[in-house]
Amino acid sequence: MKYKFEILKNEDKNILVLSSDEEIYTKRILFEDDSKADQFPLVKQLFFLPFIKSVILDKHLILIEKLDFLDWKDVQDEVVTQIEKFLNTGGLIFKVINPITIYAENTPNPSVIKFVANKKLVNVAHEFKNNEDAYYCNIAKALFNHEFISEIYIDFNFISITIKSDYKWENHTMEIREYLLSFIRDGNEIVNSQFDMDEKKFQQVNFDKLDDISKEIAKLIDDQIKPAVASDGGNILFQSYDSDSKEVKVILQGACSGCPSSTYTLKNGIESMLKDYLPGKISNVVAING
Numbered sequence: 482m483k484y485k486f487e488i489l490k491n492e493d494k495n496i497l498v499l500s501s502d503e504e505i506y507t508k509r510i511l512f513e514d515d516s517k518a519d520q521f522p523l524v525k526q527l528f529f530l531p532f533i534k535s536v537i538l539d540k541h542l543i544l545i546e547k548l549d550f551l552d553w554k555d556v557q558d559e560v561v562t563q564i565e566k567f568l569n570t571g572g573l574i575f576k577v578i579n580p581i582t583i584y585a586e587n588t589p590n591p592s593v594i595k596f597v598a599n600k601k602l603v604n605v606a607h608e609f610k611n612n613e614d615a616y617y618c619n620i621a622k623a624l625f626n627h628e629f630i631s632e633i634y635i636d637f638n639f640i641s642i643t644i645k646s647d648y649k650w651e652n653h654t655m656e657i658r659e660y661l662l663s664f665i666r667d668g669n670e671i672v673n674s675q676f677d678m679d680e681k682k683f684q685q686v687n688f689d690k691l692d693d694i695s696k697e698i699a700k701l702i703d704d705q706i707k708p709a710v711a712s713d714g715g716n717i718l719f720q721s722y723d724s725d726s727k728e729v730k731v732i733l734q735g736a737c738s739g740c741p742s743s744t745y746t747l748k749n750g751i752e753s754m755l756k757d758y759l760p761g762k763i764s765n766v767v768a769i770n771g
Contacts, residue, residue, distance in 0.1 A: 484568040486543070486561050495534075497553050499543040499561060505574060506538035510668065520668070522573045523564070530560070538574070581666045585654050588641065588714040590740035594650050595714030596661055597639045604677045606636040606716050608734045617673040620664055627660075629653055634716065634735030635671070641714035641735040694762055695722040698729055701758055706751055710737055717751070720769060727764035729755065738770040 482503055489498040512518050513535045515528040524536050532551055537544040545560070547553060568574070579599065586595040607618060610632055615621035621633045624642065632643035642657060644650055665671070691699060699719040710717045715737030720730040731751070733740075740746075752766040 484565055486565060488557060488561065489542075494553070495547050495549065497545045497547070497557055497560065499545070499564070501541050501543075503541070505541055505543055507540070508667075509537065509539040512536045520576055520578055522576060523567060526567055526572065527560075527564075532556070581662060583658050583662045583665070585658050586714065588736035588740075589742045589746075590643075590714075590736045590738075591650075592646070592739065593641050593643050593714055593736040594654055594657070595639050595641045595736060596658060598661075598665060599638070600665075601638055602640070602665070602671050603635050603637065606634070606734065607672060607676075608635075608716075609633045617676045618671065619669055619673075620661070620671050623664060624657070624660075627653075627657070630657075632738070634714070634738075636711060636716060636735070639711075639714060643736075643739070692722070692724065694724065694759065695719070697759060698722055698755060698763075701755060702731065702751075705754065713737070715740070727762060729763060729766045731766060731768055733768050733770055 484501055484503055486499040486501050489500050491498045512521070512524050512528075515525050518524040518528070521538070524538070527533050527536050527545065532547045533545060534548050535546040537546075543564070582599045584597055586597060588595050607621070609615040609618065609621045609625075612622060612625040615625060615633070618635070620640070621635070624630050624633055624640075629645050629648040630642055631645045634641040634643075640661065644653065671677075702717055702719045706717055713736055715733065715735035717737065718732040718734070720732050722729050729752075731747075737746075747766055747768050752763065755763045755766065
């Protein structure tokens with residue numbers, strides 16, 4: 482395969498459009514810097530040039546946007562030569578750094594399967610009850626196209642999926658595993674980055690405004706309980722503490738939401754632990770499904 486590029490006419494003076502008979506990339510993908518270009522050596526190479534603002538790969542095209550301080554006519558031939566030399570001497574457009582793997586785990590909730598990836602998927606947890614909730618999450622929107630899926634929970638490197646009551650997971654586990662593998666392996670965006678911020682900015686409870694007992698409860702839940710719950714494909718969030726009734730309310734998400742064993746876990750696990758750590762401060766723990 483030998484790459485040869487033609488410069489196409491373009492009305493935007495800041496964008497150089499290059500066309501090749503050889504396919505550049507299977508779909509359109511935009512890079513506004515090289516932070517997400519680890520698998521795209523050609524894009525990394527282009528961002529070494531000090532005047533590059535953005536790069537788009539799109540089927541047989543490369544669209545390169547420059548900064549305003551120079552004209553393309555002064556550098557475009559040199560840029561084309563560099564790209565052709567890079568690709569024709571063994572440089573890659575795309576490389577697989579680590580093969581993506583997905584495996585399926587059963588959870589204590591028979592309606593939920595936890596699909597675990599060998600890479601980070603999101604920065605913070607996201608739960609979706611329906612397609613409308615998933616407007617900012619491409620993978621959730623795609624999954625809701627399967628009529629048998631009722632709820633989706635995504636956290637760090639796993640996706641917990643709830644199946645509707647009139648369907649069985651044994652008929653669909655492999656189908657969804659392959660679907661997720663293909664979606665992630667193709668480099669599709671999981672969640673719009675504007676909705677996947679640092680966890681401190683995404684907290685549902687303002688920790689600074691909690692009373693001292695509530696702070697202790699929230700910290701115990703985060704440090705002691707949440708990791709165990711996550712291993713089962715779920716999540717637990719502190720919601721409130723009533724100092725008069727001493728009742729604690731928590732939100733259960735993912736595999737924990739609607740799980741037949743969640744009541745037992747709540748009373749014999751979470752409630753008992755909180756009572757041990759905070760004697761006389763806890764009467765009972767009530768769960769609210771997320």
